Amino acid sequence: MNQKILAQAANEARGLAIDAVHACSSGHLGLPLGCAEIGAVLFGNSLRYDPSAPKWLNRDRFILSAGHGSMFIYSWLHMAGYELSLEEVKSFRKLHSMTPGHPEFDETPGVEATTGPLGQGVGNAVGYALSGKHAAAKFNTSEHTIFDNHVIALLGDGCLQEGVAKEAIAFAGHSQLDNLILIYDSNDVTLDAMADVSQSEDAEQYFISQCWDAVTVDGHDLAAVANALTEAKSNDNGKPKVIIAKTTIGKGIPEVAGTAKGHGEGGANFAESARKGLGLPEETFFVSKETKAFFADRQKELSEELAAWNANYEAWATANPELATELSINVGKITPSNLLEQIPEFAADYKNATRASGGDIIQSVAAAMPSLITGSADLYGSTKNYIKDGGDFSKENYAGRNIWYGIREHAMGAISNGIAYDGLFRASAATFAVFADYLRPSIRLAALAKLPVTYILTHDSVGVGEDGPTHQPVETVSGLRVIAGLDVFRPADPEETAGAWAASMHRTDGPTALFLTRQAVPTYSCASVQTRREGAAYGGYVLKQETGDLKTILMASGSEVEHIMTAAEELGDGVRVVSMPCLDRFDRQSAEYKESVLPRACKSRVSIEAGVTGLWWKYVGCSGKVLGIDRFGISAPGNTVMKELGMTSADVVEAVKALD
Numbered sequence: 001m002n003q004k005i006l007a008q009a010a011n012e013a014r015g016l017a018i019d020a021v022h023a024c025s026s027g028h029l030g031l032p033l034g035c036a037e038i039g040a041v042l043f044g045n046s047l048r049y050d051p052s053a054p055k056w057l058n059r060d061r062f063i064l065s066a067g068h069g070s071m072f073i074y075s076w077l078h079m080a081g082y083e084l085s086l087e088e089v090k091s092f093r094k095l096h097s098m099t100p101g102h103p104e105f106d107e108t109p110g111v112e113a114t115t116g117p118l119g120q121g122v123g124n125a126v127g128y129a130l131s132g133k134h135a136a137a138k139f140n141t142s143e144h145t146i147f148d149n150h151v152i153a154l155l156g157d158g159c160l161q162e163g164v165a166k167e168a169i170a171f172a173g174h175s176q177l178d179n180l181i182l183i184y185d186s187n188d189v190t191l192d193a194m195a196d197v198s199q200s201e202d203a204e205q206y207f208i209s210q211c212w213d214a215v216t217v218d219g220h221d222l223a224a225v226a227n228a229l230t231e232a233k234s235n236d237n238g239k240p241k242v243i244i245a246k247t248t249i250g251k252g253i254p255e256v257a258g259t260a261k262g263h264g265e266g267g268a269n270f271a272e273s274a275r276k277g278l279g280l281p282e283e284t285f286f287v288s289k290e291t292k293a294f295f296a297d298r299q300k301e302l303s304e305e306l307a308a309w310n311a312n313y314e315a316w317a318t319a320n321p322e323l324a325t326e327l328s329i330n331v332g333k334i335t336p337s338n339l340l341e342q343i344p345e346f347a348a349d350y351k352n353a354t355r356a357s358g359g360d361i362i363q364s365v366a367a368a369m370p371s372l373i374t375g376s377a378d379l380y381g382s383t384k385n386y387i388k389d390g391g392d393f394s395k396e397n398y399a400g401r402n403i404w405y406g407i408r409e410h411a412m413g414a415i416s417n418g419i420a421y422d423g424l425f426r427a428s429a430a431t432f433a434v435f436a437d438y439l440r441p442s443i444r445l446a447a448l449a450k451l452p453v454t455y456i457l458t459h460d461s462v463g464v465g466e467d468g469p470t471h472q473p474v475e476t477v478s479g480l481r482v483i484a485g486l487d488v489f490r491p492a493d494p495e496e497t498a499g500a501w502a503a504s505m506h507r508t509d510g511p512t513a514l515f516l517t518r519q520a521v522p523t524y525s526c527a528s529v530q531t532r533r534e535g536a537a538y539g540g541y542v543l544k545q546e547t548g549d550l551k552t553i554l555m556a557s558g559s560e561v562e563h564i565m566t567a568a569e570e571l572g573d574g575v576r577v578v579s580m581p582c583l584d585r586f587d588r589q590s591a592e593y594k595e596s597v598l599p600r601a602c603k604s605r606v607s608i609e610a611g612v613t614g615l616w617w618k619y620v621g622c623s624g625k626v627l628g629i630d631r632f633g634i635s636a637p638g639n640t641v642m643k644e645l646g647m648t649s650a651d652v653v654e655a656v657k658a659l660d
Helices: 003-024 030-034 036-046 067-080 086-090 120-139 157-161 163-174 203-209 222-234 266-277 289-319 321-331 354-368 409-422 433-449 476-481 494-506 529-538 558-571 583-587 591-597 614-620 638-644 649-659
Strands: 061-064 151-156 180-186 213-218 241-246 372-376 402-404 426-432 454-458 487-489 512-516 541-544 552-556 575-579 605-608 625-627
Touching (some): 003 086, 003 222, 003 266, 061 067, 067 086, 120 180, 120 433, 433 476, 433 512, 541 558, 541 591
Parallel strands (some): 372 402, 372 426, 454 512
16 A cells, blocks of 8 residues: 555545635535545545446445535545546536535446435445345355445444434344444534534444444554455454544644534635645645556556456356346346236225235235345334245345344335445335334435335324324325425225336336325225226326216325215216325326316316325315315224214215315
């Protein structure tokens, strides 16, 4: 390891960060300056990567969990040779640049995750590590190893204080994910104050208690950091590793170094003197010829490693054509075009909860898509998403397809995102609908990053009954519908549930939430199986056509479709029944299609859903009526709660008659 050139590169990385933050008067200097030596060791010595092939399957994955320190990763990606020009570095935090305020997945080559809120990146890293273990178990053979990479994440005190990180750390230690390395930037400072104001944890002992290996080093000592990384990568002892790097926040700007003021952009006010103190020229955004030459030579070495891996991969693919085809399908996110046909139809008299039919459907989907893995927050018995014969993911069986997260919804969401970021497998995860609030930050980030994660959220309404208002998610469905890019399904019967599952698997540009009932619902054979399955994919469709002239449109989602079906029978001719399993998808349909389902000429409209009413008015209009629950629920049997809160066919009939 060339310590002299790496020390020089570290100071030049500091200079890039100072100049970028100074140029836009915005950003966070503390981490990029404090962790400069760590970056030099990672990109100049310890990481396995090739800038010309940023998606190399066996690369080491580096995740910046402390995403506010984004100039750290932008500086090193630029110097390492990724397609991130100096002009882009100069455009830090500017409109349409490749260097936004926090790193974003698929916006900048080399950025592995949209970490955003603190702690999420730790969970993402655990997801990457889980994916790596699963890939190695599925695809490596005794003759060929094609997956043996490591996942390395850089986090700070803020990440470690967040509960999502603690949940993920516990899961990783229990699962013995020894391909995972965390580098903890322990600078004893948080944004507002010195860290001892809000924490007194012994980090080493904490990680050891969670079944991790832990070592503390001087984060500015290049050799110490490099040796710790070498040891962590070579020690496959069944324990994930943490390197606690003691650093000085804002190092290089004496006026703020080691203080809370060093966290943000304040240090940029001393840019000129800092540049001199670091031995940098007056020229801003400076990278020396020596540093450029060093990383050019390193890229040649890394390309040779990639070439050797490619040769090994070709030999493996030749010897294992079925595995090679499966991996290619996984990487390409290819869903069988006939997936719906592979899900058996349900009997016309089938009556059960959609969580139960969903439990049957996932078996067919899992058989058709070996890439699908699933997990539950200690609720498999209730959420019904366990893949039979799929095996359990564990330290004894990394090939297992069922992940036991324990009661850790926060981490389950972030880990699922990590699996999706890696792109080798399709992640799904389940809990009760009301606990989606624990998942919400991860769901939002999945939508933002366009990750194809499927969330299975059961016990979807006040129909839960006796568990009471704490477990009755009256606002949760609509609360998730307002997240841009998230498809929220609430299917009415088993065939709509099949259509929703297939739509989720065919979608590769964003997440899907499947809200499923605890209580039984009928099968609506008044419409064909194809109509109901395809109708789910459209988001809304005519379930029962009116006889005679159209007078009234009744619409609902999920279990309340039963009420509008019954009401339509009582109201007689001229009533159209529209099932709306996914408002998001319906809104994306053509104007012609939406007009065919909800013709504007018909103003007499009533909707019903066992949840808040706000989002339904755009379909009902000012002349119609929305039946819903704009309050919390009640502890009583489900049917009693539904009746008490106005969720019955009689309420629908009364609402229609009141419109006349």
